[in-house]
Amino acid sequence: MENTMTETQAAMRKENEGTAVEAGSRATERFTASGKLATLDVPKERVSLLAGAAIKAINDIAVEHQVTYEEYHALKAWLIKVGTDGEWPLFLDVWLEHTIEDVNSAERPGAVGTIEGPYYVPEAPVLPTPATLQMREDEPGTPLLFKGRFTDTDGKALQGAQVEIWHADAHGFYSQYAPELPEWLFRGTVKADENGCFEINTKRPAPYQIPTDGACGQLIAAAGWHAWRPAHIHIKVSAPGHQPVTQQLYFPGDPHNEDDIASAVKPELMLDPRPRTDGGEGEEVVYDYVLAREGQTK
Ligand SMILES: [Fe+2]
DSSP states (O other), X not given: OOOOOOHHHXXXXXXXXXXXXXXXXXXXXXXXXXXXXXXXXXXXXXXXXXXXXXXXXXXXXHHHTTOOHHHHHHHHHHHHHHHHTTOHHHHHHHHXXXXXXXXXXXXXXXXXXXXXXXXXXXXXXXXXXXXEOOOOTTOOSOEEEEEEEEEETTSOBOSSOEEEEEEOOTTSXXXXXXXXXXXXXXXXXXXXXXXXXXXXXXXXXXXXXXXXXXXHHHHHHHHTOOOEXXXXXXXXXXXXXXXXXXXXXXXXXXXXXSSOTTOOXXXXXXXXXXXXXXXXXXXXXXXXXXXXXXXXXX
């Protein structure tokens, strides 16, 4: 499918050529610095089971598809490049995380989740509701009021709930991953009020391509795929005593809702933008969250 890149996006891409690798590799730096590595402890039995199954699956593919030495050496060269480009988190989050998320949320009642992706940054500025995310003067894009309410699975308002939100700008770039954007542009932690309600003023994000000038882009070009993700807002919601949910929300009509490279779109995550009820400029979306108690299952 032909992409939906606007002229402005194309110009920005050109201007920022060379930053996509930085964007891909930044995720490696952040994962390494996150402290997650220090706490990893996978039992030997699980390592043996999972590594054994993965090795068998790859060997089965080699037999089924009669892999040649040329293809084998191309694979080796590409795997080396994924590492040297720092794109393992990008590769895994784009092509595997959606399955990991499905497996791990299958028994959780309430709000539907999807992948976190590689561009989350913890500890974004805390804002009370109604909140306005950080923007530049003359920030481009359609104003968007995002509001909703938190309840538990019995319909009771949740106390102490919060929405961590992050999304791309109107050119498809993320702060802290593309150069020259304010540090916390379109990133914030919004505290809901005592009724579990929140309101966030932001601007509608653009669709974007995952970085195309590293190993992942090389694979996409070699296979004749596309690199597009539909426009989306990333969310992490949480409340004390309840299971957190990580998700993304999407906009109807985006051509890449149907063929998202990260396979992260679900019907439950589609927004319904409408004219604002407060008479303000732009559009409004309402999305309510039901959170399950800790340990609660379907
Ligand atoms: Fe994203």
